[in-house]
Every structure is written in C-alpha cells, then in structure tokens.
Amino acid sequence: MSITREPSRPPDTVIAEAIRVRLLREGGNLEPKILGTVMPVLELSMQPGDKVFAESGQLAWMSMAIQMQTSTSAGGQQGGFMGVLGRAVAGGTVFMTEYTAAGGPGLLSFAAKLPGQILAMDVAPGAGYLVHRHGFMCATPGVQFSMGFQQRLGTGLLGGTGFRMQRLNGQGKAWVELSGEVVQYDLQPGNALRVHPGHVGMYQESVQLSITTVPGIKNAFFGGDGIFLASLTGPGRVWLQSMTIQHLAHAIQEYLPHNEAGAGSVINILSGS
Amino acid sequence: METKIIGTVMPVLELNMQPGDKVFAESGQLSWMSMAIQMMTSTSAGGQQGGLFSAIGRMAAGGTLFMTEYTAGGGPGLLAFAAKLPGQVLPMEIAPGHGYLVHRHGFMCATPGVQFSIGFQQRLGAGVFGGTGFRMQRLQGQGQAWVELHGEVVTYDLQPGNTLRGAPGPRGDV
Numbered sequence: 001m002s003i004t005r006e007p008s009r010p011p012d013t014v015i016a017e018a019i020r021v022r023l024l025r026e027g028g029n030l031e032p033k034i035l036g037t038v039m040p041v042l043e044l045s046m047q048p049g050d051k052v053f054a055e056s057g058q059l060a061w062m063s064m065a066i067q068m069q070t071s072t073s074a075g076g077q078q079g080g081f082m083g084v085l086g087r088a089v090a091g092g093t094v095f096m097t098e099y100t101a102a103g104g105p106g107l108l109s110f111a112a113k114l115p116g117q118i119l120a121m122d123v124a125p126g127a128g129y130l131v132h133r134h135g136f137m138c139a140t141p142g143v144q145f146s147m148g149f150q151q152r153l154g155t156g157l158l159g160g161t162g163f164r165m166q167r168l169n170g171q172g173k174a175w176v177e178l179s180g181e182v183v184q185y186d187l188q189p190g191n192a193l194r195v196h197p198g199h200v201g202m203y204q205e206s207v208q209l210s211i212t213t214v215p216g217i218k219n220a221f222f223g224g225d226g227i228f229l230a231s232l233t234g235p236g237r238v239w240l241q242s243m244t245i246q247h248l249a250h251a252i253q254e255y256l257p258h259n260e261a262g263a264g265s266v267i268n269i270l271s272g273s
Numbered sequence: 274m275e276t277k278i279i280g281t282v283m284p285v286l287e288l289n290m291q292p293g294d295k296v297f298a299e300s301g302q303l304s305w306m307s308m309a310i311q312m313m314t315s316t317s318a319g320g321q322q323g324g325l326f327s328a329i330g331r332m333a334a335g336g337t338l339f340m341t342e343y344t345a346g347g348g349p350g351l352l353a354f355a356a357k358l359p360g361q362v363l364p365m366e367i368a369p370g371h372g373y374l375v376h377r378h379g380f381m382c383a384t385p386g387v388q389f390s391i392g393f394q395q396r397l398g399a400g401v402f403g404g405t406g407f408r409m410q411r412l413q414g415q416g417q418a419w420v421e422l423h424g425e426v427v428t429y430d431l432q433p434g435n436t437l438r439g440a441p442g443p444r445g446d447v
Binding site for chain 1: 279280281282283284285287303304305306307308310312351353355356357358359378
C-alpha cells in the first residue's frame with residue numbers, strides 16, 4: 001500500500017497564483033484583508049508601487065515581489081536623532097522598514113502577537129490616534145509614527161518601564177492590534193474613565209490622558225490595583241483591551257520553571273524590560 | 274445594577290451601577306471604571322470577615338489579603354473586570370444552601386452579602402504546580418457572584434454518589 005500525494009509545485013508559483021486569483025476577484029490596490037478570528041492576520045495584496053512601513057521585525061510573511069528597505073527614516077518617518085530616539089523611548093524600534101511591491105503584485109502579512117483584534121484606522125490631520133506601545137502594525141507612507149505620551153510609574157511597577165503611548169498622525173491608513181476583546185466608549189467632553197494602565201489600547205488625540213494615583217492612602221498602599229490608574233478624559237473615543245500582557249504573564253508565571261538566581265524575571269522578560 | 278458580558282473569547286464583565294450599588298472584589302482585579310465609582314480597600318471590605326485568620330485564610334486560598342469595595346456614589350457608574358485568560362464569565366446566584374467552590378483564580382466580584390473564603394486545600398506533593406498545592410475558594414451567603422473559568426466550560430450534573438475524577442488543573446466550579 002502506498003500513500004500518494006499531489007506533486008508539489010514550487011512555492012512561488014503557488015503564491016503568485018493565489019495573488020493573481022485574489023486580485024482578479026477583488027480588484028483595487030493595496031487590498032487589505034483581516035484573516036482569522038482569535039489570532040488574526042493582516043494580509044495586504046499590493047500593486048506595483050504600493051508601499052507600507054512597519055517597525056523592523058514586525059513582518060510575518062511576504063511574497064517575492066515585496067522589497068524591503070530598512071533605515072531610520074523609512075516610510076517617510078522622522079529620521080533625525082530626536083525622531084529616532086523618541087520612537088525608541090516610546091517602546092518602538094530605532095529602525096523602520098518600508099515594504100514596496102516592485103515588478104508585480106505582491107503579498108505582505110503581519111500577524112497579531114496576542115489573541116485580539118486588528119483595527120484599520122483612517123489617519124488624517126486632526127484625526128490622529130494614540131496607541132499602546134505594542135499596538136502599531138503598519139501604515140501607509142504619510143502617516144507619522146512617534147512617541148505620544150510617557151510617564152514613569154515608579155521603580156519596579158510594570159517592570160519599571162513606565163507607561164508609554166505611540167502617536168499616529170499625518171494622512172493615510174494605519175493598522176493597529178489590540179489584545180483580547182476590544183471595548184469602545186465615546187466620552188463626552190469632561191467625562192472620564194479611570195483605567196488600569198495595561199487596558200488602555202487606543203484613543204483619539206482629542207482625549208486627554210493623565211496618570212492618577214488611586215485615591216486614599218489605604219488604597220494606594222494595600223490596593224494591589226497598582227498605585228496608578230490612567231485617567232482618560234473626553235471628548236473622544238477610546239478603545240480598551242481586555243487582555244494585558246501583565247495579566248497574562250502573572251497567570252502563567254507560577255507554572256514556568258523557576259531559576260533560583262533569576263526568580264521573578266519572567267514578568268520582566270514578557271513585559272519587554 | 275445591570276450587568277453585561279462583552280465579547281466571546283476574552284470576555285469583559287461590565288457593571289452599570291446605580292447610586293448606592295456596591296460590589297467587592299479582590300484587590301487588583303479592576304480593569305476600568307467611570308468617575309462615579311469610589312474604591313475602599315481593607316481586609317474587611319465588602320462585608321468580608323476581616324479577622325486575621327479569615328484574611329490569612331483567603332490569602333492561603335490563593336486570594337489576596339485585602340478586598341476592595343466599589344460603590345457608585347453621587348450618580349450612576351460603570352465598572353469593568355476583564356477575564357485574565359481566554360474563557361468564560363459565569364454569573365452565579367448565591368443563596369443559603371446554594372454555595373459554590375471555585376478554582377483559586379476564578380472569583381471576579383460579588384455583591385455584599387456573599388462570603389468569600391477558603392474552601393478546600395491539599396498539598397499535591399512537592400514540585401507539582403510549583404509546590405503550591407490545590408485550593409478552592411468558597412462562595413456562600415446571599416447575593417450575586419461572577420466567576421471566570423478558562424477555556425471551554427463543560428458542565429456535569431452529578432447524582433448523589435456519582436464521582437468524576439479530574440486532573441486537578443482543569444477544575445472550575447464544584
């Protein structure tokens with residue numbers, strides 16, 4: 001008895017055909033598709049000349065027609081010393097990578113790093129967004145990506161790394177990933193929500209964010225909610241995420257092997273410090 | 274008080290509270306709240322037993338020493354607790370004779386009147402579960418409690434004397 005299987009074709013042929021079929025079916029350029037449910041993938045079908053940029057290291061997979069160019073100013077980003085430094089401090093990378101479809105249509109994919117949702121945002125002057133530090137996936141050139149908000153939360157908390165948001169402004173399309181379920185609230189002027197910092201996913205730039213301490217000495221020292229809450233004040237829309245990397249790390253920490261010398265380092269590793 | 278469970282895989286419990294409504298939770302469980310919600314943290318918040326032994330018992334059951342009580346003061350308020358792992362949020366009616374035992378990370382919040390304490394504890398030998406043993410938390414009294422269970426939830430009704438044997442990890446409500 002023998003097991004038969006279809007003769008395999010060279011991968012490039014398969015991919016090129018998949019792209020051709022999809023482009024025939026859907027038409028248009030830079031056709032984005034969000035695939036999957038719980039662990040979504042953003043798939044961009046790009047026409048020759050289409051460009052997007054992302055932080056270096058974000059790419060999941062791409063076809064042969066996609067060319068990568070990495071520099072501190074790729075995607076029209078601020079490449080000066082201060083622009084780069086600001087991005088690095090905001091939890092981003094110094095280098096940005098620009099992906100261009102050249103010589104034919106190409107396919108480019110970014111995968112969400114935690115279970116959650118991918119949101120496609122239209123960025124325009126006056127309609128910018130602030131996004132949590134691991135939320136930016138990619139954007140079209142014309143979108144500016146920079147540090148938006150930063151505050152240290154005291155030594156040791158959140159891995160001592162502080163609380164940072166990244167700003168998306170300019171003009172174009174950007175894709176953002178939020179973790180877990182996403183809950184939207186529209187805040188009226190002066191309305192405020194107090195949020196555990198890890199749950200802040202994204203908010204319109206008209207929303208004011210400040211870090212407040214939990215009221216009451218008793219609460220602050222014994223609360224366990226951390227001493228800090230993020231206060232989001234309207235007008236504007238906020239997107240909160242149900243899964244925080246801190247909760248996830250805490251939930252699995254006790255089941256990971258413990259290294260006596262480096263005990264407690266798991267949370268530090270997972271929170272990126 | 275109106276409650277909503279939002280989402281599917283990583284649910285969020287959202288409580289819309291009227292002035293005077295109260296719930297309590299272990300400290301550190303809060304996800305977000307509107308300005309009308311006031312927090313009060315102590316070992317006896319939410320009408321819980323605040324004595325040294327009760328508080329230590331809670332801690333030994335995998336809970337925290339301190340409980341936080343959330344009250345809507347001066348207007349309606351919104352309070353949300355998010356599940357910490359993919360799973361489900363279950364609302365449970367607690368009444369005398371209708372208590373529950375819940376796995377050690379399962380309790381989200383409850384109305385005052387519900388008593389939250391250690392229910393069952395056994396060491397499972399050094400090394401297993403990081404040597405921390407197997408613990409269940411007890412919910413009894415009178416009121417509403419919300420519980421999070423991880424992954425898919427399978428419910429069985431056991432007849433008297435029927436026994437299910439489960440690996441200690443996958444165990445939610447008994």
